[in-house]
Amino acid sequence: MKRLLLHICCAPCACYPIRLLKDEGFEITGLFFNPNIHPYQEYLKRMETVRQLEDKEKIKAIYLDRYNLEEWFRMVAFREIKPIRCYLCYQTRLETAASVAKKGKFDFFTSTLLFSKFQYHDKLKEIGEFAGRKFNIPFLYKDFREGWKKGIEISKELNLYRQQYCGCIYSEKERFCKKLKESKLV
Numbered sequence: 106m107k108r109l110l111l112h113i114c115c116a117p118c119a120c121y122p123i124r125l126l127k128d129e130g131f132e133i134t135g136l137f138f139n140p141n142i143h144p145y146q147e148y149l150k151r152m153e154t155v156r157q158l159e160d161k162e163k164i165k166a167i168y169l170d171r172y173n174l175e176e177w178f179r180m181v182a183f184r185e186i187k188p189i190r191c192y193l194c195y196q197t198r199l200e201t202a203a204s205v206a207k208k209g210k211f212d213f214f215t216s217t218l219l220f221s222k223f224q225y226h227d228k229l230k231e232i233g234e235f236a237g238r239k240f241n242i243p244f245l246y247k248d249f250r251e252g253w254k255k256g257i258e259i260s261k262e263l264n265l266y267r268q269q270y271c272g273c274i275y276s277e278k279e280r281f282c283k284k285l286k287e288s289k290l291v
Protein backbone atom coordinates (compact mmCIF):
# COMPACT_ATOMS: atom_id res chain seq x y z
CA MET A 106 0.00 0.00 0.00
CA LYS A 107 1.34 3.45 -0.93
CA ARG A 108 1.62 5.87 1.98
CA LEU A 109 0.22 9.30 1.23
CA LEU A 110 0.45 12.49 3.30
CA LEU A 111 -2.69 14.52 2.63
CA HIS A 112 -2.45 18.17 3.57
CA ILE A 113 -5.94 19.07 4.83
CA CYS A 114 -6.96 22.71 4.46
CA CYS A 115 -10.32 22.05 6.15
CA ALA A 116 -12.62 19.10 6.82
CA PRO A 117 -15.30 19.81 4.17
CA CYS A 118 -12.65 20.02 1.41
CA ALA A 119 -11.14 16.72 2.60
CA CYS A 120 -14.32 14.59 2.37
CA TYR A 121 -14.21 13.74 -1.32
CA PRO A 122 -10.40 13.37 -1.64
CA ILE A 123 -10.28 10.95 1.33
CA ARG A 124 -12.97 8.66 -0.12
CA LEU A 125 -11.42 8.75 -3.60
CA LEU A 126 -7.86 8.12 -2.42
CA LYS A 127 -8.99 5.27 -0.15
CA ASP A 128 -10.77 3.68 -3.12
CA GLU A 129 -7.54 4.01 -5.09
CA GLY A 130 -5.73 2.04 -2.39
CA PHE A 131 -3.69 4.74 -0.63
CA GLU A 132 -2.94 4.59 3.07
CA ILE A 133 -3.79 8.15 4.08
CA THR A 134 -2.33 10.27 6.86
CA GLY A 135 -3.77 13.77 7.12
CA LEU A 136 -1.74 16.85 7.94
CA PHE A 137 -3.34 19.93 9.45
CA PHE A 138 -1.07 22.93 8.97
CA ASN A 139 -2.93 26.15 8.22
CA PRO A 140 -1.55 29.35 9.81
CA ASN A 141 -3.68 31.25 7.27
CA ILE A 142 -6.93 30.70 9.22
CA HIS A 143 -8.03 33.79 11.13
CA PRO A 144 -9.02 34.63 13.75
CA TYR A 145 -7.71 32.10 16.27
CA GLN A 146 -11.14 30.87 17.40
CA GLU A 147 -11.98 30.04 13.80
CA TYR A 148 -8.68 28.20 13.48
CA LEU A 149 -9.52 26.11 16.55
CA LYS A 150 -12.99 25.36 15.21
CA ARG A 151 -11.66 24.15 11.85
CA MET A 152 -8.97 22.07 13.53
CA GLU A 153 -11.58 20.48 15.79
CA THR A 154 -13.71 19.68 12.71
CA VAL A 155 -10.74 17.89 11.15
CA ARG A 156 -10.47 15.81 14.35
CA GLN A 157 -14.13 14.85 13.93
CA LEU A 158 -13.50 13.87 10.31
CA GLU A 159 -10.47 11.82 11.34
CA ASP A 160 -12.72 9.89 13.68
CA LYS A 161 -15.59 9.47 11.25
CA GLU A 162 -13.47 8.48 8.24
CA LYS A 163 -11.03 6.36 10.27
CA ILE A 164 -7.84 8.03 9.15
CA LYS A 165 -4.87 9.23 11.18
CA ALA A 166 -3.80 12.85 11.14
CA ILE A 167 -0.81 14.91 12.21
CA TYR A 168 -1.53 18.35 13.69
CA LEU A 169 1.27 20.86 13.21
CA ASP A 170 -0.30 23.24 15.65
CA ARG A 171 2.10 26.08 14.87
CA TYR A 172 -0.19 29.06 14.73
CA ASN A 173 2.39 31.57 13.65
CA LEU A 174 0.07 34.40 12.77
CA GLU A 175 2.85 37.00 12.90
CA GLU A 176 5.03 35.12 10.44
CA TRP A 177 2.09 34.64 8.06
CA PHE A 178 1.36 38.40 8.05
CA ARG A 179 5.04 39.24 7.56
CA MET A 180 5.03 36.92 4.55
CA VAL A 181 2.09 38.63 2.83
CA ALA A 182 2.87 42.19 3.94
CA PHE A 183 2.54 44.60 0.98
CA ARG A 184 1.44 41.62 -1.14
CA GLU A 185 -2.10 41.32 0.21
CA ILE A 186 -3.76 41.62 -3.20
CA LYS A 187 -5.12 38.42 -4.73
CA PRO A 188 -3.73 36.27 -6.26
CA ILE A 189 -0.24 37.09 -4.91
CA ARG A 190 -1.05 36.46 -1.25
CA CYS A 191 -2.75 33.16 -2.18
CA TYR A 192 0.35 31.95 -4.02
CA LEU A 193 2.46 32.66 -0.93
CA CYS A 194 -0.15 31.01 1.26
CA TYR A 195 -0.08 27.86 -0.91
CA GLN A 196 3.69 27.84 -0.92
CA THR A 197 4.10 27.93 2.85
CA ARG A 198 1.57 25.14 3.38
CA LEU A 199 2.68 22.89 0.52
CA GLU A 200 6.39 23.22 1.27
CA THR A 201 5.74 22.35 4.91
CA ALA A 202 3.67 19.36 3.77
CA ALA A 203 6.47 18.24 1.45
CA SER A 204 9.02 18.54 4.23
CA VAL A 205 6.86 16.51 6.66
CA ALA A 206 6.20 13.89 3.98
CA LYS A 207 9.92 13.55 3.30
CA LYS A 208 10.81 13.22 6.98
CA GLY A 209 8.00 10.71 7.50
CA LYS A 210 9.17 8.60 4.53
CA PHE A 211 5.83 8.87 2.74
CA ASP A 212 5.59 7.83 -0.92
CA PHE A 213 3.61 10.93 -1.99
CA PHE A 214 2.02 14.08 -0.69
CA THR A 215 -0.91 16.13 -1.93
CA SER A 216 -3.45 18.69 -0.70
CA THR A 217 -7.21 19.06 -0.35
CA LEU A 218 -6.74 22.59 -1.69
CA LEU A 219 -7.06 20.87 -5.07
CA PHE A 220 -10.72 20.21 -4.25
CA SER A 221 -11.77 23.85 -4.08
CA LYS A 222 -13.29 25.58 -7.07
CA PHE A 223 -12.32 28.86 -5.45
CA GLN A 224 -8.55 28.34 -5.47
CA TYR A 225 -6.09 29.02 -8.29
CA HIS A 226 -5.92 25.40 -9.30
CA ASP A 227 -3.18 25.52 -11.93
CA LYS A 228 -0.95 27.53 -9.61
CA LEU A 229 -1.53 25.00 -6.84
CA LYS A 230 -0.35 22.26 -9.16
CA GLU A 231 2.74 24.26 -10.10
CA ILE A 232 3.60 25.11 -6.48
CA GLY A 233 2.95 21.54 -5.32
CA GLU A 234 5.24 20.14 -7.98
CA PHE A 235 7.90 22.72 -7.14
CA ALA A 236 7.69 21.78 -3.44
CA GLY A 237 7.98 18.12 -4.44
CA ARG A 238 11.18 18.80 -6.36
CA LYS A 239 12.57 20.96 -3.55
CA PHE A 240 12.09 18.25 -0.92
CA ASN A 241 12.54 15.30 -3.24
CA ILE A 242 9.13 13.75 -2.66
CA PRO A 243 6.51 13.21 -5.39
CA PHE A 244 3.50 15.54 -5.40
CA LEU A 245 0.39 13.54 -6.29
CA TYR A 246 -1.65 15.81 -8.53
CA LYS A 247 -5.40 15.14 -8.71
CA ASP A 248 -8.21 17.34 -9.91
CA PHE A 249 -10.46 16.73 -6.92
CA ARG A 250 -12.85 19.42 -8.23
CA GLU A 251 -14.51 16.61 -10.22
CA GLY A 252 -16.08 15.51 -6.95
CA TRP A 253 -17.27 18.98 -5.89
CA LYS A 254 -20.96 18.06 -5.48
CA LYS A 255 -20.21 14.70 -3.90
CA GLY A 256 -17.82 16.30 -1.41
CA ILE A 257 -20.44 18.81 -0.29
CA GLU A 258 -22.98 16.01 0.14
CA ILE A 259 -20.59 13.95 2.27
CA SER A 260 -19.71 16.93 4.48
CA LYS A 261 -23.43 17.52 5.10
CA GLU A 262 -24.09 13.84 5.79
CA LEU A 263 -21.25 13.86 8.33
CA ASN A 264 -22.67 17.03 9.87
CA LEU A 265 -19.36 18.88 9.65
CA TYR A 266 -18.95 22.59 10.30
CA ARG A 267 -18.82 24.35 6.91
CA GLN A 268 -17.07 27.73 7.01
CA GLN A 269 -18.17 30.71 4.93
CA TYR A 270 -14.80 32.12 3.88
CA CYS A 271 -11.46 30.78 2.73
CA GLY A 272 -9.37 31.44 5.82
CA CYS A 273 -7.41 34.67 6.12
CA ILE A 274 -8.87 37.87 7.44
CA TYR A 275 -8.69 39.39 3.96
CA SER A 276 -10.91 36.63 2.58
CA GLU A 277 -13.36 37.20 5.42
CA LYS A 278 -13.60 40.86 4.42
CA GLU A 279 -13.96 40.01 0.72
CA ARG A 280 -16.77 37.58 1.55
CA PHE A 281 -18.79 39.85 3.79
CA CYS A 282 -17.96 43.47 2.98
CA LYS A 283 -20.95 44.63 0.95
CA LYS A 284 -19.34 47.81 -0.31
CA LEU A 285 -16.44 45.88 -1.81
CA LYS A 286 -18.82 43.49 -3.52
CA GLU A 287 -20.92 46.27 -4.96
CA SER A 288 -17.81 47.97 -6.33
CA LYS A 289 -16.88 44.62 -7.94
CA LEU A 290 -13.33 44.97 -6.61
CA VAL A 291 -13.37 41.37 -5.32
Ligand code: SF4
Binds near residue numbers: 274
Ligand atom coordinates in the same frame (compact mmCIF):
# COMPACT_ATOMS: atom_id res chain seq x y z
S1 SF4 B 1 -7.83 33.74 0.38
FE1 SF4 B 1 -7.38 31.67 1.16
S2 SF4 B 1 -5.67 30.91 -0.10
FE2 SF4 B 1 -5.79 33.15 -0.36
S3 SF4 B 1 -4.39 33.96 1.18
FE3 SF4 B 1 -6.40 33.93 2.12
S4 SF4 B 1 -6.48 31.95 3.18
FE4 SF4 B 1 -4.78 31.84 1.76
